[in-house]
Amino acid sequence: MESPIITLLTDFGLQDGYVASLKGSLLTVCPAARLIDITHLVPAHDIRAGAYLLKSTYRDFPAGTIHLAVVDPGVGSERLGIALKTPDHCFVGPDNGIFSWVLHDEPAWNAFSLTEKAYWRTAVSNTFHGRDIFAPVAAHLALGIPLQALGQPCAPLARPWTEPRQENEALWGEVIHIDHFGNVITNVTFTVLKAFAGSSGFTVAAGEILVAGMRLTYSNQAAGEPLTLIGSTGHLEIAANQGNAASLYGIRTGDVLRIQRS
């Protein structure tokens, strides 16, 4: 049998020992686990960006992978931890909306709140549930412990930013992530866009820019010029060929975008 794969997604950054403590905690419970970083540079406390980054990657991993996601501004407060199972993947983290896109996209799931302390670290701190609760729970899942052993069935929190809305002949979306290249990623999926625009043309307005039409790929536009395309995760992106669209056009996470039929 292959060693179980556990992915890690956090806002812990890379300059401290927090990610290493998570990994040590995982390996202490499940020494055979193989640990793959998704990213640790989610903007601090940005649950929306974390949720998108998880959504955009988890399906690329083999069935059976366990995904540990810790963006947790409410650590030490009342929010519960959660473990979630979809047909092919498992997820562990705080129940604060970090799994909103998974819940949006997956047809079926089971969720359990993390209340059974037998699967936690013996000493639990007030400030580092990633190391003390979520990592040991994920590692126990990797060992084969069933989800229902971890606590009670529950309804996980889903945030509203997975859904664009249609109003006054326009489709209103939201910027959910700016990537390393400055590409602007929105909550408008190909499916939603197609349902709205059908076979007619459309324009996309955000920040200081209005873009008409779509391209298939970045290099189908002159260097430095704006374009929209469906990115590799199936979401509408605003980009600039070989340029940084977010800084060129003054667009930030959370900004609204307006799509209109032309």
Place this chain on the structure above:
Amino acid sequence: MESPIITLLTDFGLQDGYVASLKGSLLTVCPAARLIDITHLVPAHDIRAGAYLLKSTYRDFPAGTIHLAVVDPGVGSERLGIALKTPDHCFVGPDNGIFSWVLHDEPAWNAFSLTEKAYWRTAVSNTFHGRDIFAPVAAHLALGIPLQALGQPCAPLARPWTEPRQENEALWGEVIHIDHFGNVITNVTFTVLKAFAGSSGFTVAAGEILVAGMRLTYSNQAAGEPLTLIGSTGHLEIAANQGNAASLYGIRTGDVLRIQRS
């Protein structure tokens, strides 16, 4: 038998090939090793920060883990390399104080200077002992070579910044690390603080701030307000709930802090 775990902590950064060269060198000697990054973003040449980051993470790894720590401003000078063994862990790196906190916290250890060239790379450069000496030595330990084969017994260098001092009714500590979230981590451990303050209240002064009392966790304070707490590694921290305490209050690594009974 599980594959041996080797952790890596350096100030090499992530934009070059230096970390990869370390890993290639480790895998060439011990192909079965599993390599886990602690961090490679220790501020350049900052032995104090590196020592704290190692201390704050190594105990989270399973017994038998080997820790390779290379923050080495004196590469090519007279400083020797060292291998250190505590009851549960092994450490390899330059003998420049990077293991100060390990020596402070562990009840017992053995240390050997690295002089036996049989365990080095065949060609040793003047500028990259991490790849050419420390990594091959760590990998040989992972293969089961005993510590005493590596060189002569020695007394490792311990730096003074592990100890706060008491003077004029105050406890004087030092800022040893600023983390990714701007939390200010000090050399004052819970044990030292309790011995000083007993059951009385106390105030903590550092940078432009004076904080009274302690909290259990970040969210026990209003957003953006200052607090002190014992962090997940057992050290006194100055923090701001969902804010960056270091930049809000003008605090940097090396700054002095004064604790007074109230």
Place this chain on the structure above:
Amino acid sequence: MESPIITLLTDFGLQDGYVASLKGSLLTVCPAARLIDITHLVPAHDIRAGAYLLKSTYRDFPAGTIHLAVVDPGVGSERLGIALKTPDHCFVGPDNGIFSWVLHDEPAWNAFSLTEKAYWRTAVSNTFHGRDIFAPVAAHLALGIPLQALGQPCAPLARPWTEPRQENEALWGEVIHIDHFGNVITNVTFTVLKAFAGSSGFTVAAGEILVAGMRLTYSNQAAGEPLTLIGSTGHLEIAANQGNAASLYGIRTGDVLRIQRS
């Protein structure tokens, strides 16, 4: 048999899910692969820097390692993918010059363009060939598929920046990378420098600085003072002991340097 090692070098950055998608794609095809990052912080679209970083690390890995290198400003355009085999290593990536230094340094190689879709992901996007073509191909090589199954034999693209030129009694080189410490790495190798300068002294001019003579290591110069040395990869470097040479002397990637016999 040991698990195959696959290294990854990209300009994807660490803040997104792109690197994780590569890794998921690799593990889906070859679940036993061990994945080692070279770096993901190659400056965006900088093929020259990527080529140098690959050259400076790949030989440190065990024979049989597969190196996946994706710096790919032309994704979706006409450029082909390529797989390259040298006596000890395999390489996969876009055929855009990223393997220029490998071709420069290696005595023999075979190359095949990637045209056989059986080894690609079932769905190939227009914008993410790393995940959809290069990663699955690298993973199939790790499974033992022979190179010639991947496509047609081809002559890979080699860029001119691997060669300094001699003119008017001077040797003219180029800055190919600035490392994390600010060390300035040039395309002048020890071999080329020796052939030019023989046993005579020489001076190196770049940016705002003129340096005479060579040092063996950084600490052979006073702190903050400029020096030249042969770095750990065999290339001429301009450095400042415990200082950032690139910012101190105003030197950037692509800058010209002039070497003259003294």
